[in-house]
Amino acid sequence: MTRLGSTADEIRALVPDALASWRYIRENVLERGVVDEQIKELCYRYLANDPEAKDFARFHDPERAALEWADAIAHDSDRAGDELWARLHASFSDAELVDLGCAIGFELGQQHWRRTVGLSARG
Numbered sequence: 001m002t003r004l005g006s007t008a009d010e011i012r013a014l015v016p017d018a019l020a021s022w023r024y025i026r027e028n029v030l031e032r033g034v035v036d037e038q039i040k041e042l043c044y045r046y047l048a049n050d051p052e053a054k055d056f057a058r059f060h061d062p063e064r065a066a067l068e069w070a071d072a073i074a075h076d077s078d079r080a081g082d083e084l085w086a087r088l089h090a091s092f093s094d095a096e097l098v099d100l101g102c103a104i105g106f107e108l109g110q111q112h113w114r115r116t117v118g119l120s121a122r123g
Helices: 008-012 016-030 037-047 063-075 082-091 094-116
Strands: none
Touching (some): 008 016, 016 094, 037 063, 063 094
């Protein structure tokens, strides 16, 4: 059951600045940025519990490192140890790590928020 509106943007439109901010984040961080959009999308699928994205063994770096970082961000920051950071730095520049980390964080929050207002994790 949707609790505030029928779509996420309808709900955000109740506060126009929230809708404008979200559109900016979606366009400039989630959908664009400096990291390959396919890697971001894979991380978003992982956060939404897509079983194909949950099996890290299916992937090689950089996808696997990105998924493991999404897991650490979402579930346990201690999983982002030296070995993972070495693999992340071998696959991504510092700017890419900032872009990817922000995208994962925003998407994680977005998916949790969508579920609390009665929408599916991904829209």
